[in-house]
Amino acid sequence: MGPISQTPNIDNNKEIIEALNEGNEAVFDYVYRYYFRSLYGFCSQYVLSAEAEEIVQDTMIWLWENRKQLIATLKLKSLLFTIVRNKALNRISHQKVKSKVHLEITEKYEKEFTSPDFYLYNELFVIYKNALDKLPKNFRQAFEMNRNEELTHKEIAEKLRVSPQTVNYRISGALKILRIELKEYLPLTSSLLVEISLFIITSTYLL
Secondary structure, eight states: OOOOOSSOOTTOHHHHHHHHHTTOHHHHHHHHHHHHHHHHHHHTTTSOHHHHHHHHHHHHHHHHHTGGGOOTTSOHHHHHHHHHHHHHHHHHHHHHHHHHHHHHHHHHHTTOTTSHHHHHHHHHHHHHHHHHHTSOHHHHHHHHHHHTSOOOHHHHHHHHTSOHHHHHHHHHHHHHHHHHHHHTTGGGSOHHHHHHHHHHHHHHHTO
């Protein structure tokens, strides 16, 4: 394919897809800027603004990472809006599960704070803290900026002066390590610890 025009024709789907296949960063940047606002507005109908921004950012990262698998007959606009919609609905579904589990645990143990199970509950958070201490420094930094400061991947990338892809890699790596560290304790303790551990694993996965 010959060199693409200075300003890509967004309506020429085949030309855009082929340019992305070839790793044309200028075309990707144009697609990003062209669709970001409309995707963000669409996604905001489902989730909060901060979450919508992160979902659109993740979708664009996915587009770049999977650019070589795109086919010229694929309608890029339909693909992007479908991915954003599915990610938003999936986020809503996970949040409902998280809230349900949290409510069930709270209701079950709110009157049992003096029981041995209450101390076991606290012990689990000590285990979680120890697992957090085992994270590589850059993994933990990105993870805590996302979890504690509620920053999006894009905002973290800007603060750390790295790419959003790097932030995504670090947070994903942190989550994998935390899930492995917590799962190691599940067979050793009571059913209560299993319930609470699953809640923590679910919570960190939804960050």
